[in-house]
Amino acid sequence: MExxxxxxxxxxxxxxxxxxxxxxxxxxxxxxxxxxxxxxxxNFLKNKxxxxxxxxxxxxxxxxxxxxxxxxEVIDFDNDDLLYNQESSISDLKNLKNWEWYxxxxxxxxxxxxxxxxxxxxxxxxxxxxxxxLSKFWLEDDKFGNYGIETIRDVTTYxxxxxx
Numbered sequence: 788m789e790x791x792x793x794x795x796x797x798x799x800x801x802x803x804x805x806x807x808x809x810x811x812x813x814x815x816x817x818x819x820x821x822x823x824x825x826x827x828x829x830n831f832l833k834n835k836x837x838x839x840x841x842x843x844x845x846x847x848x849x850x851x852x853x854x855x856x857x858x859x860e861v862i863d864f865d866n867d868d869l870l871y872n873q874e875s876s877i878s879d880l881k882n883l884k885n886w887e888w889y890x891x892x893x894x895x896x897x898x899x900x901x902x903x904x905x906x907x908x909x910x911x912x913x914x915x916x917x918x919x920x921l922s923k924f925w926l927e928d929d930k931f932g933n934y935g936i937e938t939i940r941d942v943t944t945y946x947x948x949x950x951x
Contacts, residue, residue, distance in 0.1 A: 789887045790832050793825050796890035799899055806889065807906040808927040811914060812897035820917050821891055821898050823849045827913060828888055831880050839877045848873060852916045858948050866940035869911045869921065876912055884910070897923075905930045918948055 814820060830847040837843055845853065856873055864870055871879065886902040905928050915921060920943040921936040928934075 790829055792890065793829055793832075793888045797892060798890065799892035799901060800890040801901060802889040802903045805904055805929040807886065807902050807904070807929070809900045809902070809906060809914075810894075810897065810925040810927070811899075811919060811923050812894070812925070813923050814897055814919055817893050817896065817898040819851075820914060820919065821893065821900075823851050823917055824900070824913050825891075827852060831877070835881055839874050839881065844873065844877055848877075852913075854950070855916045855918060855948060858946075859942065863942045863946065866938075867915075867942040868938050869908060869915055869936065870942060871912055876916075879909060886910075908936055911936055915943070918943055920944060 811817070811820070826849050830849075834843065834847055837847075853873060856870075856876075859870060859872075864872070886904045886906050889901045889903050891898060891900045906926065908926070911921070911924060914924070921938060921941045924936040926934055926936070
């Protein structure tokens with residue numbers, strides 16, 4: 788059901804019950820960011836029975852995300868606590884994901900994603916690993932309220948990435 792919603796709910800449809808709206812604004816290519824994020828989640832949902840160490844994940848994680856992660860150094864993970872290596876990211880999705888993608892929509896210079904339940908900031912990496920600064924995020928959570936994202940240092944503010 789979640790895969791169907793990822794593919795088809797593209798008008799900002801609102802679920803019944805608690806939800807979180809993730810707004811990403813002031814970005815150049817929202818359609819590409821949304822498509823990459825959808826591909827990642829669909830590939831994960833179709834293959835979540837794979838072990839996190841399975842080499843198939845290298846092909847299932849979109850290149851834009853894996854290229855970004857591969858350019859990070861240990862200090863970057865220490866500075867930006869919303870970034871994880873690929874195995875940790877897949878592990879989080881497998882073991883801790885408590886939300887479901889419900890809908891999305893493209894807005895002026897950005898996008899909105901609506902998920903059922905609370906979307907904990909630890910999953911921002913899905914978008915942040917597409918070289919999106921944390922200052923571009925705003926969450927409206929029915930459980931925890933409205934808030935922006937902050938970390939010790941945002942890797943996108945001090946590091947240049949090669950062809951993502």
